[in-house]
Amino acid sequence: MEPILNVKNLTMNFGGLKALDTVNISVEKGQIAALIGPNGAGKTTFFNCITGIYPPSEGIVEITPPGRPTQKINGLKTNYVTERGLARTFQNIRLFEGMTVLENVMIGRHCRLKSGILKAMLRPPSQKNEEKKAVYDSYEILEKIGLDQYVNEMAVNLPYGAQRRLEIARALATNPFLLLLDEPAAGMNPQETKELDELIVWLRDNEDVSILLIEHDMKLVMSLSDNIHVVDYGKKIAEGNPEEVKSNPEVVKAYLGDESEDA
């Protein structure tokens, strides 16, 4: 299988601190990959580096969108990274609170629309049709995610689990081939987590989107992931399927501490 995201020797320095140190991670098409590690290991920094929020100090971030040649994306601005097909969510909820659920999703759709500012003001028929299609597409996405009963609610008034799902819906609206989820289950109750689990698997199977997620809920990670990458202190320490990772002594040491140190 060909990787759709290929990160080589990614290094991120903040002053003297190496938040990421020569990390190599690749995600294959149709995979659910997980990135795990103790707090402060550099997982979110990794996401920030590939989505253009921080320009990485060193290394290469390459993507291969389906049917397109491989291209380097490090140093690109965030909105261009999104245009090339990477979408992400955050650890904390970052919805556009003053907008309705539909508007939140539509705004994700906008980067796929062609008409510019002038057209938006003059509103020729082509623009109206495009806008109509955006509404239709957004509604369809909400239906798939199971949020269609909330369409015209203000985003801020949704229950917690639904807000989390709306973040995923908004990310999907940008039509990504790779979805980066930063702790999607954070703060969820077991029922909500179960629904999220189903949603993620459904997305992989039906939406032609691969997923890379950061998660602390090990049960979720182990049940979902095809491939797990483990980082600690900015370094990648292990990779493999859930069974391999669980039995890897390096991983156990990172999570539980070294026995000899404690003694």
Next chain:
Amino acid sequence: MRLFNIILGVAVVGVLGFLGIKEIIADPVYFLELFLGGLTRGSIYALIALGYTMVYGIIQLINFAHGEIYMIGAMTALIVASVLGLWGWNSAVIVILAFVFAIVYSCAYGFTVEKIAYKPLRTAPRLSALISAIGMSLFLQNYVMLAQTSEYMPFESLIPDFEFWEPFSHIITSVEMTIIVTTIIVMILLGILIKFTKIGKAMRATAQDKIMASLVGINVNRVISTTFVVGSATAAIGGVLIACHVGQINFMIGFMAGLKAFIAAVLGGIGSIPGAVLGSLVLGISESLFTGYFWSEYEDVFAFTILVIILIFRPSGILGRDTTSKV
């Protein structure tokens, strides 16, 4: 303390209300004149305050050069109207071209000011950008003074007096009417732009969370530029209209108008568009009533007193949200 404030507020409003009603009954036409004059004034403030509040909403910057954009709009209209007038063009064509040129020039200035003075400071502390804004304001004032003149220049009204309106023109002139109607139209268009269009949604999203906005594919820099351009366009319209109303302009008109519009924006709740409009109308009308019933020389003192009072009792403005809860 809170109860005391409420009692004080009620007492003040009661006394003023009582005196006010007495005055209004004594001479209703005078009141109407003052009220409509205030509405006109408020409309102009609103056209300028929109630029302040939109820019503040998006990049949390008080764009002190905004008043100068308004002045440049008026100057451009004056130049265009004078030249075309000399050539003997039709007055309707002159009006349209004066507005078009004023808007285009002001937008170009607004756009450029943002690129030169604010964009390089996007990540700098807010105070740096504020100082840059004040610098830009002084620069533009002096630039226009040197390029044009420091004298007051007569500005012949572009808006003709409507004949049918002659009998009522002491209550409200046709220019004042035009100002109010134009402002309403601009507000409606702006409302549609913000509420329903793609760029409007992008503006709202950017105002709330720039990083998230760029992650859903919005080009944040373009949205910020657009905001400056839209704000400059409304200011330019305000500039031309006020020049028609007052009949003379110079390079300093943007200074006080800009400050007043800033007060209006703060009064309404800076960052809020309906707030800016409401604040402008409240400030315009109360200023007009104050000058009409009390002392006209203290007009500016009154406006700044209002600013001080808001900052003490309600820093977030009439429609503004509490900024402390936003964190």
